[in-house]
Amino acid sequence: MPIAKKLLPAAVLLASMTTLSYADDLNLFLSPSPSSTAIQSFIPAFEKATGHTVHVTEVPYGEMHQKLMLSVQLKQGQYDIAQFDNSFLTPFGAAGTMLPLDDKIAASKEYDISDFSKGQQDYGKYKGQTLGLTLSTEPFIQWYRTDIYDALGLKPAKTWDEFKANAKAVKDSGKGDGFIFGYGPNVSWWWMAMVWSFGGHLYDDNYNPTVNSPEAVAATQFLKDLLPYAPEGALSASSDDATIKFLSTDIGAMVQYSGYWGMLLDPANQKHLGKIGTAPMPKGAADVVHLAGWNIGIPADAKNPEVAWQFLEFVLGKSNAKNYLNAGAAAIGRKSIITDPELIAKYPYLPVLDIAEGTRIERYPQIRVWPEFEKAALDALAGIMNGSVEVKAGLDALEETEKPILAQENAK
Amino acid sequence: MSALRSSSRDKSIEVANARLAGILVLPTWLIIITVFALPILGALYLSFRNETLGTFVPARFIGFENYLQALVDPRFWESIWVTLILMVLAIIVQIPLGIGLAVLLHRNLAGTQFFRTVLIIPMLLTPVAVGLMWRFLFDADLGVINWALDQINVHGPNWLGWRWPAIMAVTIVDSWQSIPFVMLIALAGLTGLPKGPREAAAIDGARASQIFFHITLPSLLPIVLVIAMIRIIDCLKMFDLIFILTGKGGPGTATQTLGMLTYNTGFIFFQTSRAAALGVLMVILVAPIYVMWRRATEYAR
Numbered sequence: 001m002p003i004a005k006k007l008l009p010a011a012v013l014l015a016s017m018t019t020l021s022y023a024d025d026l027n028l029f030l031s032p033s034p035s036s037t038a039i040q041s042f043i044p045a046f047e048k049a050t051g052h053t054v055h056v057t058e059v060p061y062g063e064m065h066q067k068l069m070l071s072v073q074l075k076q077g078q079y080d081i082a083q084f085d086n087s088f089l090t091p092f093g094a095a096g097t098m099l100p101l102d103d104k105i106a107a108s109k110e111y112d113i114s115d116f117s118k119g120q121q122d123y124g125k126y127k128g129q130t131l132g133l134t135l136s137t138e139p140f141i142q143w144y145r146t147d148i149y150d151a152l153g154l155k156p157a158k159t160w161d162e163f164k165a166n167a168k169a170v171k172d173s174g175k176g177d178g179f180i181f182g183y184g185p186n187v188s189w190w191w192m193a194m195v196w197s198f199g200g201h202l203y204d205d206n207y208n209p210t211v212n213s214p215e216a217v218a219a220t221q222f223l224k225d226l227l228p229y230a231p232e233g234a235l236s237a238s239s240d241d242a243t244i245k246f247l248s249t250d251i252g253a254m255v256q257y258s259g260y261w262g263m264l265l266d267p268a269n270q271k272h273l274g275k276i277g278t279a280p281m282p283k284g285a286a287d288v289v290h291l292a293g294w295n296i297g298i299p300a301d302a303k304n305p306e307v308a309w310q311f312l313e314f315v316l317g318k319s320n321a322k323n324y325l326n327a328g329a330a331a332i333g334r335k336s337i338i339t340d341p342e343l344i345a346k347y348p349y350l351p352v353l354d355i356a357e358g359t360r361i362e363r364y365p366q367i368r369v370w371p372e373f374e375k376a377a378l379d380a381l382a383g384i385m386n387g388s389v390e391v392k393a394g395l396d397a398l399e400e401t402e403k404p405i406l407a408q409e410n411a412k
Numbered sequence: 413m414s415a416l417r418s419s420s421r422d423k424s425i426e427v428a429n430a431r432l433a434g435i436l437v438l439p440t441w442l443i444i445i446t447v448f449a450l451p452i453l454g455a456l457y458l459s460f461r462n463e464t465l466g467t468f469v470p471a472r473f474i475g476f477e478n479y480l481q482a483l484v485d486p487r488f489w490e491s492i493w494v495t496l497i498l499m500v501l502a503i504i505v506q507i508p509l510g511i512g513l514a515v516l517l518h519r520n521l522a523g524t525q526f527f528r529t530v531l532i533i534p535m536l537l538t539p540v541a542v543g544l545m546w547r548f549l550f551d552a553d554l555g556v557i558n559w560a561l562d563q564i565n566v567h568g569p570n571w572l573g574w575r576w577p578a579i580m581a582v583t584i585v586d587s588w589q590s591i592p593f594v595m596l597i598a599l600a601g602l603t604g605l606p607k608g609p610r611e612a613a614a615i616d617g618a619r620a621s622q623i624f625f626h627i628t629l630p631s632l633l634p635i636v637l638v639i640a641m642i643r644i645i646d647c648l649k650m651f652d653l654i655f656i657l658t659g660k661g662g663p664g665t666a667t668q669t670l671g672m673l674t675y676n677t678g679f680i681f682f683q684t685s686r687a688a689a690l691g692v693l694m695v696i697l698v699a700p701i702y703v704m705w706r707r708a709t710e711y712a713r
Contacts, residue, residue, distance in 0.1 A: 070465065379487075388575070
């Protein structure tokens, strides 16, 4: 019998086994991050427990959302689980990129949605549907140098005026720069948090921009008036630049996402181990928390949505939450985690993730055109912050620029 | 009769050869059509619609609306202005310096081999690595450049925080990486020039500078025009350096070239049809530059 004929049955059997095994494989779409690293650390245990094989694709942040949207639009069924930034929740929702998870969440004792405060339960919601589980809870918090503050008798600021006074005191003392924000390509994050904190909004319910309201003008002016107390390089610093400088040079305080805590724990990244404290973001006229962080969900064209949910429960369920945090992930704001004394001793910032009921929570603006809106704001803020444009004039011009951008939200 | 038979046999051999040549060239044409023509036609088609990556609204034909929107968008004209500024600065800085270095190296002075090797190193680095490295060098607080300026009592600017310092920063880095290329091409041109006219001029008493400006440089003109054209094209498509160095065209839109605006429109704003229209406009704007270059090259010859 020719060899080919002998091998044919074996080939058919192998092909069918391969097809069967690929049918139950899980494909993860992640972005290089502490959260991704932590998720991947649980893959061997999941594979052992369930017999499913898990494959991972890691895509840099700058391309991941476009790649995922294209993949789902083309109905390729490439990925069963996808990590995404909450700022893309609305474009994803509008494009039908992710599956609603509410039924699965309601039925899951392991996930236990009641372990989240109400505000955080809504973190992954678009028009009432949960499209992504919370993968990290990263509010803007205040970070400060305990050694510098103690030496000068300062306390973490409760209000923005106190924050400015602290920054001035540190700068005048010669112990370092007063504070740092990223006034460069990410300044929109601090600006919008400041606008909200001063009682303003970026747009109204009919998607008319309100970026030149009195509150927004006051907030922007305050942001600019802080600059003399920051290092000179703050004007062009990105968010990462600001954090690196805070961790490696003498700067009194910064306001930054809590998710950067991972950088802080690595001695290679910073010179001030044990000398950094955390506190809630200072308050303005409004009690606002700016909440950011990752979401994770199941793409609409996933081939194995049931197995995908099984994996999400396994990694992000309540019983694994401690292990997930200890695997190096940015914390998820479960009540059971942020009130655990053992975890608080190890991660002192956890209590600031406890967002009080009634606090206004502002996520990234939930509009489809947020990237274009944000870019227009960044373009305007660059001139305002370096002084080449007056605050009111710059915001008036921005108001006009944002009108046609926001008009797209109402387009049918 | 035999002449006639020979002629018709020659003709059929010619036809067979032409057919064979066509078949052999066919794979290349298929690649060119697939990789170049089809995407260009696809972009042209896309530019007349209102498609977005997230399909925010039902896609439909909208005629020239994307083009009209671009033409009235101040960001479009600003990006062209930025692109032109970077291009002109590149030509003004890189060509004289590159030719100057080539002339020096052509003299085969002591250390020529060493300097020739060292000078081409920047050319070998990837633009992303170069951008990252120079981003640290230009840092206002921790960068070596401002530290060095401090040593001579000069307060360096926040290079990446202001419009013109950022444009200068891009020009400096692009020149650092591109001058070696200009130098190498000019050096090859100098090496290929006949010595006769220069020697004759020297015998007639012409000074070195006269020989350079009246004989060497005019002879090099075709090569200089080629270099200029390549640099213009490189400037028009400069992307990765700006992406890394200034954070996608910052501060604000100070270094946002037309290429960066097209990227931002397509991949950040998800407006794929608008980005396609910007791409087509870029091609239309580049075409006259190519025509001017062809005419200049013919004139130089």
